[in-house]
Amino acid sequence: MTIIPCNENCVYQSDGYCKLESASIVTDCTVSGCMHKIEPHTTVIRQEPQRHL
Numbered sequence: 001m002t003i004i005p006c007n008e009n010c011v012y013q014s015d016g017y018c019k020l021e022s023a024s025i026v027t028d029c030t031v032s033g034c035m036h037k038i039e040p041h042t043t044v045i046r047q048e049p050q051r052h053l
Contacts, residue, residue, distance in 0.1 A: 003017060004017060006018040008034055008037050008039070010038055010039065012037075012038070018051070020036055
C-alpha cells in the first residue's frame with residue numbers, strides 16, 4: 001500500500017491520506033491537484049412549505 005498525503009475534498013481521502021487502491025504519485029503533470037479526485041455528492045433535502053389552516 002502506498003501512503004500518499006491528501007487534503008482534497010475527495011471520496012478517496014480519509015484521515016489525511018489517499019485510500020485509492022491503485023493510487024500512485026503523478027509527476028510531470030500539468031493538471032492542478034489530483035487527477036483521480038472525485039468530489040463526494042452532497043444531498044440537499046427539500047422541505048415542502050408548511051401550510052397554515
